[in-house]
Amino acid sequence: MQTSFTPAQLADPEIAVANDILRACVHCGFCTATCPTFVTLGDELDSPRGRIYLIKDMLENDRPAAAAEVLHIDRCLSCLACMTTCPSGVNYMHLVDHARVHIETTYKRPLADRLVRDMLARILPYPKRLRAAMALARLGRPFGFLLAGESMLAKRLRAMLALAPARAAAPQDLAGTVHKAAGETRYRVALLAGCAQQAIGPSINTATIALLNRLGVEVIIPAAAGCCGALVHHMGRHEAALAAARGNVSAWSAIPGLDAIIVNTSGCGTVVKDYGFLLRNDEMAGAAATVSAQAKDITEFLLSIGYAPRRPAPDLKVAYHAACSLQHGQQISALPKILLAKAGFQVVEPKDPHLCCGSAGTYNIMQPDIAGSLRRRKLDTLRATTPDVITAGNIGCLTQLAGDGIPTVHIVELLDWMAGGSEPEGLRK
Numbered sequence: 418m419q420t421s422f423t424p425a426q427l428a429d430p431e432i433a434v435a436n437d438i439l440r441a442c443v444h445c446g447f448c449t450a451t452c453p454t455f456v457t458l459g460d461e462l463d464s465p466r467g468r469i470y471l472i473k474d475m476l477e478n479d480r481p482a483a484a485a486e487v488l489h490i491d492r493c494l495s496c497l498a499c500m501t502t503c504p505s506g507v508n509y510m511h512l513v514d515h516a517r518v519h520i521e522t523t524y525k526r527p528l529a530d531r532l533v534r535d536m537l538a539r540i541l542p543y544p545k546r547l548r549a550a551m552a553l554a555r556l557g558r559p560f561g562f563l564l565a566g567e568s569m570l571a572k573r574l575r576a577m578l579a580l581a582p583a584r585a586a587a588p589q590d591l592a593g594t595v596h597k598a599a600g601e602t603r604y605r606v607a608l609l610a611g612c613a614q615q616a617i618g619p620s621i622n623t624a625t626i627a628l629l630n631r632l633g634v635e636v637i638i639p640a641a642a643g644c645c646g647a648l649v650h651h652m653g654r655h656e657a658a659l660a661a662a663r664g665n666v667s668a669w670s671a672i673p674g675l676d677a678i679i680v681n682t683s684g685c686g687t688v689v690k691d692y693g694f695l696l697r698n699d700e701m702a703g704a705a706a707t708v709s710a711q712a713k714d715i716t717e718f719l720l721s722i723g724y725a726p727r728r729p730a731p732d733l734k735v736a737y738h739a740a741c742s743l744q745h746g747q748q749i750s751a752l753p754k755i756l757l758a759k760a761g762f763q764v765v766e767p768k769d770p771h772l773c774c775g776s777a778g779t780y781n782i783m784q785p786d787i788a789g790s791l792r793r794r795k796l797d798t799l800r801a802t803t804p805d806v807i808t809a810g811n812i813g814c815l816t817q818l819a820g821d822g823i824p825t826v827h828i829v830e831l832l833d834w835m836a837g838g839s840e841p842e843g844l845r846k
């Protein structure tokens with residue numbers, strides 16, 4: 418695609434990167450067929466190619482974002498299916514990240530929009546605040562009828578109430594803990610414990626640590642590490658995202674002799690693996706690149722160290738839902754299914770596995786209609802496989818797909834179970 422940035426514009430390193438990405442696009446439109454928002458809405462402006470044109474126009478003309486661009490870019494899930502499909506290697510992720518920063522700095526959103534976004538940014542990355550908010554949501558759920566109406570604000574508030582689990586999870590605060598390997602220490606890793614995950618699904622970290630320890634891996638969760646920054650990053654809050662990235666890079670770089678940095682929430686993993694790019698112009702650039710190279714999804718690491726089950730698997734049909742952040746963001750598709758099969762499960766996959774379930778960070782709150790359509794579509798295709806359990810490697814997807822009568826369990830809980838751990842809580846229920 419031809420671009421017409423001026424030399425002065427191209428002197429800005431961020432614009433220079435956007436220019437390179439735009440020029441790689443050849444308008445072929447292959448990406449539209451696999452874009453969940455185009456498939457759902459049928460509007461070219463809600464396709465990757467349409468959004469690329471909008472972003473190009475906005476950046477080339479060096480003007481503030483307009484409402485139409487905000488509408489269509491906000492509707493993008495950042496699922497990155499378009500990057501998997503694109504034959505020209507267009508880095509849509511970095512382009513849309515740039516566009517979101519541009520929107521955040523040049524566009525004044527309506528008050529209700531600003532309030533919801535602020536609330537999410539102030540609550541979700543902090544496990545204690547999130548636990549308190551979910552307790553309030555559970556109390557408020559019987560009064561959900563007061564939020565009737567078709568305004569976007571009412572829909573978003575209803576979506577928030579619906580997402581709070583019915584029961585409070587046991588409190589978990591893993592910051593500053595070290596978990597010794599059982600027997601000889603073969604590896605030493607840091608674990609990103611996740612923020613929402615500690616509040617909503619603490620059993621995932623418990624299973625991860627138990628499994629790694631059993632396989633001879635010491636697990637360290639430094640006190641100074643925190644949220645990966647994905648939430649604010651996807652809101653275009655660049656400085657907040659950089660601060661989160663710097664904090665984690667500094668915390669992990671201070672641990673000597675690490676073999677890997679393990680991430681068991683693939684949405685976070687995609688961002689941590691991109692820290693090297695995010696901090697490329699920072700004084701921590703070198704350390705950030707090292708962290709990105711060390712970051713591994715839990716499934717990558719388990720396969721590399723020779724995961725093997727220690728008990729016969731029960732006769733369970735497991736439907737594997739591929740989280741977008743894992744299959745598109747990290748290009749990890751086969752490994753989770755290989756591990757599940759190794760553990761002895763019967764593994765099935767739904768039709769159209771490339772399509773997002775609608776979770777996408779805070780998308781299911783901010784875009785409840787599209788997220789609801791994608792959830793129903795995904796659940797229909799999962800149900801058609803007649804599974805006993807649905808599994809995924811990302812707590813956001815598990816929360817989105819819960820509540821439809823089929824248990825949802827993180828893949829690491831199933832693998833830990835077969836390696837000698839206890840049966841996943843989600844199955845016992």
Ligand code: SF4
Nearest residue numbers: 452493494496497499
């Ligand atoms: S990231 Fe997903 S929703 Fe956004 S344009 Fe690409 S395929 Fe479509």
Ligand code: SF4
Nearest residue numbers: 442443445446448503
């Ligand atoms: S598939 Fe790639 S090159 Fe083709 S329109 Fe989409 S982004 Fe551009």
